[in-house]
Amino acid sequence: MSANREQFSSRLGFILAAAGSAVGIGNLVGFPVSAAKNGGGAFLIIYALFVAFICLPVMIAEMALGRKAQKDPYGAYHSLTGGDKKWSFAGALAVLTPFMIAVFYMVITVWIFGYLVQTFIGNLDQLANPDNFGVFINEYTVFGYMAGVVVLVNLILVGGVKEGIEKAAKLMMPALFVLLIGLVAYVLTLDNAMAGVRYYLVPDFSKMDASVLNGALSQAFFSLSLGMGILITYASYISKKEDIVGSSKMVAVTDSLVAFIAGLMVLPAIFSFNPNVNPEELSDSSVSMIFVYLPQLLLTLQADIGYVGASVVAGIFFLLVFFAAITSLVSIIEVPTASLMEAKGYTRKKSLTVLAVTTGILTVLCTMSFGMVEGLTKFTQYGGGVDKSFFDIISDVFYDTILPFNGLLLCLFVTYRWRKANLSEELTQGNEGYKGSFMEKYVNFSLSTFIPVILLLIFVNTVATKYFAISLFGF
Ligand code: PFF
Secondary structure: OOOOOOOOOOHHHHHHHHHHHHOOHHHHHHHHHHHHHOOEHHHHHHHHHHHHHHHHHHHHHHHHHHHHHOOOHHHHHHHHOOOOHHHHHHHHHHHHHHHHHHHHHHHHHHHHHHHHHHHHOOOHHHHOOOOHHHHHOOOOHHHHHHHHHHHHHHHHHHOHHHHHHHHHHHHHHHHHHHHHHHHHHHHOOOOOHHHHHHHHHOEOHHHOOHHHHHHHHHHHHHHOOOOOOHHHHHHOOOOOOOOHHHHHHHHHHHHHHHHHHHHHHHHHHHHHHOOOOOHHHOOOOHHHHHHHHHHHHHHHOHHHHHHHHHHHHHHHHHHHHHHHHHHHHHHHHHHHHHHHHHHHOOOHHHHHHHHHHHHHHHHHHHHHHHOOOHHHHOOEEEOOOEEEOHHHHHHHHHHHHHHHHHHHHHHHHHHHHHHHHHHHHHHHOOOHHHOOOHHHHHHHHHHHOHHHHHHHHHHHHHHHHHHHOOOOOOO
């Protein structure tokens, strides 16, 4: 272990930071809406099974790898193979991916910040106009909001692991939980709320098909921040005394619980806004839910609690989403930050500056690809002649395609190259009972057999459908 590597100050700090990474925009709106559309309770059960039996072993493997190597993802793959070129490529991909996803996520976080500020200055009525979003994202003020987010994220990251990442998580995660519970308690008092709860919880297994299963697994994978190098990096900041399996379970449970509870906020609110709603017709996109549908819904609360009251509720909602987004953004930018510090010997400040400039340029290009600049908006075409913007490409390539591929490489690396015995060895540190346990057998078996196969199928299917418009397996 490098003598002066930064460390989280406690297990709780690490768990909150990892949970902060996992709990993101996807949990708060994307999850509830896709659960409601895809079988309610049935989706919840399937999702929980995927988290427990597929995602948890991958999460454990990422953390074990990071703690063993005490390095960023590139450094981890590189050092554990003595510089093997093939595996260093996997490491490079595990650093490039978070870099690009950070750009994609930054764009959305900037919009959330903008909506938060607008709500606070009393403009909820304007945000509730369905045309507002299209105008908002194409106004130059969006770059002002972007500057705000960049400064905040960098102020956190420059503090380092203990004073920056951990402190921010210790502040924002409990706050997020309190805000969420407060909103759920309020929403459940609204007329018709129970219809939403019923729709959310009652299982409908008839909706389950290959595409729903694929969607649920991809959502779980993304939600737990897998394949992004984040958990490798965060776990490189914990001591050998920590129980990785136990911590992974805590992170997975916290993330899933927040997603589940968010459903108790979103669905009742939707049903109270429109008792005749057919959730199947709701938009699949979290973006249009957050920025178009929900502001309209939030404004209608003024009939009950007045304009100021509705604005307060909306402000709490956007603050909640903002906290979730910031802790995720911090975690993802920490990966290339750690890599630059390791590979180039840069100081934390210098790494952050380089990244602020490079991600900043790409974020500006993405921001301008929603209509501001024609060449970026219709950047290219694929998938059967569909126009794709600069933003779409980053999201399609890195979020949809490379993420499961990184997961696949990780499983293969850990079990066949680093080897199961070494994985077990690492996981036994901090958890004496691990060796010989059912958990050990399950982790070793699943990571070397069916999990990589599933991730490979998802990857191949995504490539075929996204880029060639060919449906291979019907999902
Ligand atoms: N778990 C995060 C979410 O559900 O939104 C995933 C994530 C995305 C983490 C982007 C970090 C990030 F930058």
